[in-house]
Amino acid sequence: MKKIIVVIGLLFSVFTAQSQSCNELMESIKAENYGTTYSSYTSDAISEVTFYEVLIDYQARYFAIVCFKSKYSYGCTEYVYQVAYDTKLNYSLHYLNSAGKAFWKYIQPYNGNLDCAPNFD
DSSP: OHHHHHHHHHHHHHHHHOOSOHHHHHHHHHHHSOOEEEEOTTOSSEEEEEEEEEEETTEEEEEEEEEEEOSSSSOEEEEEEEEOTTHHHHHHHHTTTOHHHHHHHHTGGGTTTTSOSOOOO
């Protein structure tokens, strides 16, 4: 219980003082929460997207961790986005047709919420 309170406190500090780095935020989210992952085997750019619901001060916050395929290796690079409550549903309904189009329509518009993802402009 004490560990959960510490993680919630750390997450809350990101929203108030930007005291954590994006990688620390992402690792905290992944370590203390269960996510729902949507894999994209046929996409050229997106390997998978995992959605998380995190309670902070009794309020739900929603995150998507997007793993972009690396052009030069077998791994991928992860970025975290703070998204809306319905992003997971919208993405899940459209990613099989095109993970890239679903990403651009439902996740990328939230790029500025945390400033933790690349700007593709």
